[in-house]
Amino acid sequence: MNTFEYLQSLNRLVHEPARLAILVALSACDKADFLFLLNITGLTKGNLSSHLSKLEQAGLVEIEKKFEGKTPVTYAKLTLEGKDALKDYWTQFDKVRAGIRQLKPLRTT
Amino acid sequence: MADIDLARVRLVSRHFHDLQGLRIALLGAVFGILAQVWLLTRSETWTVFAGLCVFLAIIYPTVMLNRYYATRVGRVVPEGREQLWRGCIGSVAIVLFRVESHAAPAYPSFPWLLLGAYPLWLAIDGWPYRWYQLLTFLAAVFVAFGHVGLTRSSPELAWMAPRMWAVSLALIATGLFDHFLLLRIIESKHDAVSEAAAEHADTV
Numbered sequence: 001m002n003t004f005e006y007l008q009s010l011n012r013l014v015h016e017p018a019r020l021a022i023l024v025a026l027s028a029c030d031k032a033d034f035l036f037l038l039n040i041t042g043l044t045k046g047n048l049s050s051h052l053s054k055l056e057q058a059g060l061v062e063i064e065k066k067f068e069g070k071t072p073v074t075y076a077k078l079t080l081e082g083k084d085a086l087k088d089y090w091t092q093f094d095k096v097r098a099g100i101r102q103l104k105p106l107r108t109t
Numbered sequence: 110m111a112d113i114d115l116a117r118v119r120l121v122s123r124h125f126h127d128l129q130g131l132r133i134a135l136l137g138a139v140f141g142i143l144a145q146v147w148l149l150t151r152s153e154t155w156t157v158f159a160g161l162c163v164f165l166a167i168i169y170p171t172v173m174l175n176r177y178y179a180t181r182v183g184r185v186v187p188e189g190r191e192q193l194w195r196g197c198i199g200s201v202a203i204v205l206f207r208v209e210s211h212a213a214p215a216y217p218s219f220p221w222l223l224l225g226a227y228p229l230w231l232a233i234d235g236w237p238y239r240w241y242q243l244l245t246f247l248a249a250v251f252v253a254f255g256h257v258g259l260t261r262s263s264p265e266l267a268w269m270a271p272r273m274w275a276v277s278l279a280l281i282a283t284g285l286f287d288h289f290l291l292l293r294i295i296e297s298k299h300d301a302v303s304e305a306a307a308e309h310a311d312t313v
Contacts, residue, residue: 033185037183040294042113
């Protein structure tokens with residue numbers, strides 16, 4: 001595959017910056033709650049909720065709703081599929097970066 | 110959408126509990142109090158008694174700090190592997206402290222070096238954001254090397270108090286730095302989002 005084919009094959013669901021940030025945050029811990037993800041990504045509640053729904057539908061993230069004392073808490077956790085998807089994404093991304101480094105700019109006369 | 114620095118996202122998510130620095134600062138203050146008690150009384154019994162009193166006194170502030178971080182920043186459950194590592198380092202250090210207290214210390218204190226390795230790792234893993242963790246590492250090394258040539262019966266055992274003060278001050282400083290780093294990262298996200306929203310409003 002050449003660089004452009006690698007670029008095309010990047011998982012679009014993961015490549016979107018907000019979703020990538022959510023996945024990176026979840027990959028560095030066991031699980032995180034909605035408030036933390038809201039703070040760390042800087043997204044609005046509606047946007048975060050929509051991105052989490054998409055990730056959940058794709059099976060990359062698991063949503064768990066529970067009560068801690070009297071407080072309702074929504075946790076998000078990366079599934080095994082999500083971990084694999086993120087790992088594959090970084091592998092593809094590294095190949096794209098390596099390919100781009102080898103590209104030489106065209107000389108215009 | 111606001112720019113997202115993935116390195117910072119990973120840092121906060123991975124070290125969320127370490128970055129709750131007010132708890133570390135509290136721990137530093139406890140170290141300082143115990144060092145002061147030791148310096149004044151030179152008695153192990155009084156130091157242990159003071160330790161118990163301080164432990165009871167910090168239960169409520171610790172609960173309040175946990176609640177503050179949970180409502181202000183959110184909740185993160187760390188990976189089991191990370192917790193296991195921390196538990197292992199702590200347990201090994203406690204065992205080594207017990208072993209070392211019965212031996213004539215001809216070498217730098219190994220448990221202090223082991224404990225110092227943890228902030229060193231935090232500084233490396235969080236570089237350049239958490240360079241100040243080196244202060245705690247240096248304080249631990251300072252204690253470890255101050256140990257050489259002294260026995261438990263040495264009158265110079267008072268070396269411990271000023272060195273414990275160094276650890277205490279380093280913990281308080283790094284705790285406050287960590288707390289402000291956490292708040293700065295989170296507040297910068299909100300500022301960036303507000304800017305992005307304002308830009309979007311201008312273009313509509």
